[in-house]
Amino acid sequence: MNRIVVIGAGQAGASLVAKLRALGFSGQITLIGEESVPPYQRPPLSKAYLLGEMTQERLFLRPESFYVDQRIDLHLGAAVDHIDRGEQLVRLGDKVLPYDALALTTGSTPRRLPAMIGGALGGVHVVRTLADVDAMAPDFTAGRRVVIVGGGYIGLEAAAVAAKKGLQVTVLEMAPRILQRVAAPETSAAIQALHEGHGVRFMLATGLERIEGDSHVTGVALSDGTRLDADFVIAGIGVTPATDLAEAAGLMVENGIKVDAQGRTSDPHIWAAGDCAAFPYRGTSLRLESVQNAIDQAELVAGNMLGAGKEYDPVPWFWSDQYDMKLQIAGLNTGYDRVVVRQSDAPSHWYFAGDKFLAVDAMGDARAFMVGKRLLEMGRSPDPAALADPQRDLKALLRA
Incomplete structure (x- = not known):
């Protein structure tokens, strides 16, 4: 095997290509990313970076010189058009990249609020990429009013940063409590009390009817008839696995790109790891959205691409910074x-x-x-x- 192509230049993709070289693979490695910057850490985006405590360069997982030194061909700002499984080719604009093995580390994409309720207005943000956070950063000015839709970890981390910067923060959650899908009532109550101690207002069991404004957000109308003035809105309503390329290529997809215990997809020449991959786990299929999973699964897949034959059986762990x-x-x-x-x-x-x-x-x-x-x-x-x-x-x- 001489040519490995990796699509997706996030934490998993960066970990996979680095591990390939660490394991002694000497062939050609190509890493393709849609963003124009090298692979970077995502967790600090909605915390230290948004607070102005971390520069963009410190976000980078490795300096660009690493990829040069390790002979990793880095294609940034590039979107893959098509995977040709029969010919084992990746089509990238006017480039055609042949592969002996291909890895999909395409991650996930944020759910957006529907345009029909105002989700396309100026001042409606999501938190996923560096560009997303750069776009919302000017709104984080003391005294401004933000409505955060969704009481999950991403929304709550954004709420914490907004409160620390002196904004008026309201969190909307359709469920009776925050973190309902992922945490016990005891944890939900403790986290909510922490936020309320910093001035955050919660409106639970309350839905968003529409976002008001002509071209930019001016307020929100809620399911209980309440109207709130707002200078901007953040949607923290979850993510979906980025499986479009895999589906178009005819790979098996089921709440993620379906892989076996070694990380191999339904095509023996294609692998997947990170947020996008659904793997067998103790009698079920599991997809994890965490830094730990992105690194560990990607490094295991790197070894398996070279013949290690190891199965993935993690003890998942996560973290969230709240104040x-x-x-x-x-x-x-x-x-x-x-x-x-x-x-x-x-x-x-x-x-x-x-x-x-x-x-x-x-x-x-x-x-x-x-x-x-x-x-x-x-x-x-x-x-x-x-x-x-x-x-x-x-x-x-x-x-x-």
Whole structure:
């Protein structure tokens, strides 16, 4: 195998090509990205970068010289037109790039508010790319009014930055509580209280009827008849896997590009990793949107493209920065029926299904996160009574 092409220059794509070289692959590597800048970190975009605490150059995962030094052909600002599986070609404008193996690390795209309710007005933003954040940054001026649609992690991180910069912040959530799909009521309540302590207003079980304005946002009309003045709107209503290329190429797609445990798609010459990939996980199909997954899965796929033959069986973990509190999550809480609260200055919430430990939400408690993650890696379930006792040493649970 002499030629590997990787489509998608985000965290997964950058990790994959770097790992190929680290593993000794000496053939041609091409990395294609639609954005005009080199691969960069996304998590700081809606936090440190938007706050002005991080420069654009510090976002870059590696300097551009890395790709030159590692003989990685980097195509930026380039959109792939077509994948020809029969000829094993990628068509990129007037370029034709042959491949022996192809990897799709196309990531995900943000859901946008419909144009018919005002989603195309000036001042309606999403948070995904560097260009998205650069476009909204001038609106983050003290005293301005922002309505954030969606009480998930992306919307809440934007709310935290807006509140810190002195804006008037309202969060709309159609569900009865924030984070309803991903967190227990205990975690939702703690995060909401943190935001309310910084002046954020929440309107729960409330939908958006329309965004008002002629060419630019002036306000929003809500499902309960309320009208709010607004200078701009941020849509934090989730993402969808970027599967258009895969679908057009005839690959199997099911809530993401379907891959086997090694990361191979329905075409033996094509692989996928990161946000876009749906992989087998303990009897089901799973797609993860996290930095950890993008790196780990991409590096595993790099090895498997070279014949390693390893299967992906992660212990998922995530984080979200909310003001000065870091929420760290280990595991997946799907199917939980009980939450054990460990109450302290930095509380943690431990999810169980019966006696089986599933996940932990650690709010500013790095030790709880690390112990929970290690327990999951060991396949062990701690004593709930010991967890609930803040006087018990968490690390002792690893020896019990």
